[in-house]
Amino acid sequence: MLLFQGQQFVILPNSEGSYLGYLTRLIEKNGGHLISSVEDETGSGLATIDSSTIVLLNSSFVDENFNLIQENFLLRELRPFNISLWNFIKENNLKCIDIKDISIFIKNKKFDLNLVQLVNIEGHSVFKLNDGVTTVQTIKSEGTNNSSDEKILESKSESESESESESESESESESESESESESESESESESESESESESETDIEIDVNRKTKGNNDRIVNPLAKLARKYKVEGDTFRARSYNLAILSIDKYTLPITSGIQAQKEIPNIGPSIAKKIQRILDTGTLPGLEQASEQFDSLQYFSTCHGVGSETAKRWNSLKLDSFKDVLEKFPNEFAVEWPILFGWSYYEDWQKKIPRSVCAKYLQIVEDELFLLDPDFKVELQGSFNRGLPECGDLDLLFYKPGCDDLNVLCRTIEEIAIRLYKKSFVKCFLQLTEQIEKVFGNQVRERLAKIRLTENKPKKFNLAPRIKKALLGVQLQEPISIEPHNEIVELKDNDKFMSLSNEDTSKYDYCRRMDFFICKWSELGSSRIHFTGSSEYNRWMRLKAIEKGMKMTQHGLFKDDRLLESFNEKKIFELLDIEYVEPQLRNQVNKRQKK
DNA sequence: AGGCAGTACTG
DNA sequence: CAGTAC
DNA sequence: GCCT
Numbered sequence: 224m225l226l227f228q229g230q231q232f233v234i235l236p237n238s239e240g241s242y243l244g245y246l247t248r249l250i251e252k253n254g255g256h257l258i259s260s261v262e263d264e265t266g267s268g269l270a271t272i273d274s275s276t277i278v279l280l281n282s283s284f285v286d287e288n289f290n291l292i293q294e295n296f297l298l299r300e301l302r303p304f305n306i307s308l309w310n311f312i313k314e315n316n317l318k319c320i321d322i323k324d325i326s327i328f329i330k331n332k333k334f335d336l337n338l339v340q341l342v343n344i345e346g347h348s349v350f351k352l353n354d355g356v357t358t359v360q361t362i363k364s365e366g367t368n369n370s371s372d373e374k375i376l377e378s379k380s381e382s383e384s385e386s387e388s389e390s391e392s393e394s395e396s397e398s399e400s401e402s403e404s405e406s407e408s409e410s411e412s413e414s415e416s417e418s419e420s421e422s423e424t425d426i427e428i429d430v431n432r433k434t435k436g437n438n439d440r441i442v443n444p445l446a447k448l449a450r451k452y453k454v455e456g457d458t459f460r461a462r463s464y465n466l467a468i469l470s471i472d473k474y475t476l477p478i479t480s481g482i483q484a485q486k487e488i489p490n491i492g493p494s495i496a497k498k499i500q501r502i503l504d505t506g507t508l509p510g511l512e513q514a515s516e517q518f519d520s521l522q523y524f525s526t527c528h529g530v531g532s533e534t535a536k537r538w539n540s541l542k543l544d545s546f547k548d549v550l551e552k553f554p555n556e557f558a559v560e561w562p563i564l565f566g567w568s569y570y571e572d573w574q575k576k577i578p579r580s581v582c583a584k585y586l587q588i589v590e591d592e593l594f595l596l597d598p599d600f601k602v603e604l605q606g607s608f609n610r611g612l613p614e615c616g617d618l619d620l621l622f623y624k625p626g627c628d629d630l631n632v633l634c635r636t637i638e639e640i641a642i643r644l645y646k647k648s649f650v651k652c653f654l655q656l657t658e659q660i661e662k663v664f665g666n667q668v669r670e671r672l673a674k675i676r677l678t679e680n681k682p683k684k685f686n687l688a689p690r691i692k693k694a695l696l697g698v699q700l701q702e703p704i705s706i707e708p709h710n711e712i713v714e715l716k717d718n719d720k721f722m723s724l725s726n727e728d729t730s731k732y733d734y735c736r737r738m739d740f741f742i743c744k745w746s747e748l749g750s751s752r753i754h755f756t757g758s759s760e761y762n763r764w765m766r767l768k769a770i771e772k773g774m775k776m777t778q779h780g781l782f783k784d785d786r787l788l789e790s791f792n793e794k795k796i797f798e799l800l801d802i803e804y805v806e807p808q809l810r811n812q813v814n815k816r817q818k819k
Numbered sequence: 820a821g822g823c824a825g826t827a828c829t830g
Numbered sequence: 831c832a833g834t835a836c
Numbered sequence: 837g838c839c840t
Contacts, residue, residue, distance in 0.1 A: 242830055245831045282830085323830065452837080456833095459823060463837030492838045531834050559830075619836085654835095655828085692827075693836075739836070759824085759836085766824040777825055778836095 225254025226334050231276045233258040234322060235309070236284075236300035243281070246325050253329070269308050274315050279322040280342055283553050287677065289321070291344040293552050296541055312344075319344055438478055441499055442468050444508045448498075454521035456532030466490040469813060479503070520544060526713045528566030528573060528654070528737075545718040550675050557675060561685070562654040564671040568724040569652075569697055572735040574712035576614035581705060585618055585698065585738065592643055593622070593636075600624045600636060605741070605755035611808040614708060617737035618698075621755050626745050633742035634690040641694045641740060651724075651735055654695040656685050674722060694740035699726070700733035747779050749793035754778035761810040768800050776800070 232255055238247050247257060258271055286292045301309060312319070324339040331338055449464035470490045471478070478484050481500030484491050491499070498508055517539060524535035527546070534556075543549045546567050549556055557564055566573070577585075586604050593600050603609075606619030622637050638657060644650040645663055652667065653660050665685065672683065707729075715723055726734045743751035754762060755778070769776035774783045780790030781799055789795045797804040 242832065245830085248831085326830075448837095457837085460837045462823075463839095466838080490838065494837060529834070533833060686829075688828080695835080741836085754825090755836090757836095763824050770824085775825085779826085 226328060226332065227253045227255030229254070229256075230334065231256045231258060231271075231273070232279050233272060233276055233308070233312075234279045234281070235312075236281060236297050236305075243322065246279075246322060249329065250325060269311060272308065272311060272317075274317060276317055277336075278312055278317050278319040279325065280319055282321050282323045282559065283555055285321040285342050286554060287558060287683075289340045289342050291319070291342055292554070294344075296552060299541070438471050438474070440506070441478060441502050442471055444502055444511055445471075445495065445498070447511055448508070450522070451518050454518065454525050454532055454535060456536065463490070464495070466813075467495050523713060523716070526574065527563060527570055529560055529563035530566065545716045546722070547718045554675070554677055558672065558677050558683075561668055561672065564668075564675070564722070565652045565654060565697060567719065567722050568671065569735045570715045570719075570723065570725065571712055572725040573617075573697070573737050574710075575734050576616060576708035576710045577618065577736055578706040578708060579608065579611075579613050579615065581700075581733070582608050582615060582618060584700060585736065586620070588649055588700075589620060589640065589644065592640055592647075596639060596643070597624070597636065605752065606739075606757060609756045609807045610758065610811050612811065614710070617739060619739050619741065619755055621751060622740060622742045623745055623748055623751075628744040628746050630692070630742075630744070631690070633744070634692055637694050637740040637742055638691055641696060644698070648701065649698055650696050650738075651699050652697040654697075655691055656687050657689070657691055658687050661685060661687055671722075692742060696738045696740065697735045698738045699735045701731075702733060703731060704729045704733045743778070745791075747790040749796055750776070750780045750790045751778050752793055753796065756807045756810060758811055760813045764813045765800065765802065768802060772800065774800070 227250055232250060234243060234247065234257065238244065238257070250257060258276065280291065280297075284291060284293050284297050291297075298306070298309070311317075318336065319342040320336070320339050321342060327338055328334045445464050445468055449461045449468065452458075452461035452464065467488075467490045470488050471484070474488050476487075478488075478499065480503065481496035481498070484499050485493065485496035501508055520539045521532070521535045523544075524530045524538055524546075525532055530538075538549055541552070543552065582604060586602070589602055593602050600622060601624065602620050602622050604618065605621045606617065607615040608618065622633065622640075624633070624636075627633065638659060641650055641653065642659060642663055645653070653664050656664070656668075668685065669683065677683075704726075715725075724735065726732050741751070741755055753765070766776045769781060774781055774788065776782070776796070781788045781796050788799055794804050
């Protein structure tokens with residue numbers, strides 16, 4: 224007998240999305256039957272629904288007290304023909320549960336509604352269709368969460384009036400990063416030296432640059448497009464633009480026509496060539512100037528750690544325009560994904576570049592602590608620092624112990640180091656919880672939840688990872704900043720500032736920084752160093768080489784047919800791939816593809 | 820037309 | 831599995 | 837988006 228045999232479900236507002244799709248399959252695999260709702264425009268959902276059908280509500284619409292929230296938004300996501308479905312559910316008082324509770328049944332191998340809490344949808348309105356426009360009539364207001372409904376409506380108008388504070392963060396700056404590197408002394412003289420680089424996943428070099436050459440007129444609009452596609456989640460297209468930009472930068476001659484560019488420069492195809500010609504003719508691209516309202520919104524949200532393109536798009540499509548707005552309408556977004564709260568709190572600090580000269584101080588602190596714990600352990604800076612960039616987006620630390628391949632030892636060590644440094648107020652936050660971390664840091668998380676009033680009557684237990692192979696942290700030096708980074712950042716909107724923990728007293732503290740602890744087995748030191756040194760573009764290029772040779776390369780080693788070829792010796796890996804070994808400083812730039 | 824780097828964690 | 835991050 |  225299957226778990227859900229004979230039981231009928233309906234998912235609201237829809238079953239789109241990955242997790243829901245996953246749960247859907249899970250339910251069906253276990254014998255449950257799902258009524259198609261939005262997928263089915265014929266309204267057959269209504270025809271087959273009955274009073275024993277169980278309603279699975281998307282978690283976004285359920286608060287911590289198991290009350291339905293944001294019914295008006297639920298409604299917005301339901302297509303018109305499903306309004307009657309919803310009304311049927313309410314009129315017949317169908318049992319509603321939070322869809323994520325499905326996993327509870329699965330875990331317990333038992334389908335028993337007593338295991339979960341039913342969601343209360345009482346006290347909400349009934350909807351009518353008027354000329355295709357949906358209206359909401361509040362029938363009664365009692366019960367625990369009705370006040371929040373009203374608040375929502377108020378806050379909505381309030382937030383709509385809110386202006387977009389920042390527009391387009393056009394950071395004109397220049398990038399020259401490779402070749403020379405060691406200069407810790409900023410080359411202030413020439414404009415600036417911001418390098419956006421790799422904190423952004425697939426932007427290999429900064430896209431906000433202004434090249435010295437006369438080709439920057441072309442590059443800037445293309446970079447804008449790259450960012451646009453990136454926040455929209457079209458990573459491959461965004462990457463194409465970035466690769467094209469890199470290639471243009473390498474091209475020393477002036478570009479005089481789109482045709483010429485396509486013919487002479489790799490990574491430029493018909494589409495970009497056409498755009499280049501357009502830029503040459505008119506100085507800009509159509510649709511770049513105006514259509515940026517959506518871009519601003521997507522960028523605003525996805526600049527926050529933990530918010531990606533999909534979440535940003537969802538929030539944007541719900542007409543939310545600040546985190547506070549999201550909070551008031553969908554508090555669960557933050558309760559479930561609490562790390563976002565810290566992304567929000569350090570929104571501005573975490574965008575600020577770390578001057579190269581300061582990085583060593585951060586390393587020293589960790590090193591000292593590590594020595595006390597286990598003098599045999601090693602830690603080294605990887606990432607953009609290792610590649611010699613004058614400014615780093617974050618600090619990547621690789622821990623290992625000569626001769627030690629024991630993952631448990633390695634995991635426990637970084638966990639312990641991070642905890643000790645938390646007690647010393649160097650580590651300000653964790654973005655992941657284990658049992659031990661929760662002991663020292665749990666209250667801090669609860670404080671943040673309380674700050675947004677999500678803890679009121681809820682103890683809240685967190686998911687704890689059994690162990691961590693990497694620690695994602697926020698850290699802060701207790702000393703004044705020595706050098707102010709000059710990269711532009713997206714500012715937090717006034718509405719959202721109440722959550723900010725970003726540094727306001729630069730005479731006392733440095734900014735809060737993102738620091739990552741990684742571990743590697745001693746036997747995998749070489750491949751790990753390659754991996755964590757990056758850049759990500761360089762890794763991709765290298766791994767492509769491996770593919771071409773019928774091999775596979777990861778941070779754990781170079782493989783052929785699942786057999787390990789090499790993982791310890793860095794140079795050996797280059798050799799096996801038939802790539803000339805280059806120092807990290809030269810891995811900022813992709814060894815370009817061949818000319819066409 | 821299909822690939823585009825590969826791994827880890829979470830809901 | 832999809833989303834996010836590394 | 838571009839490349840093969």
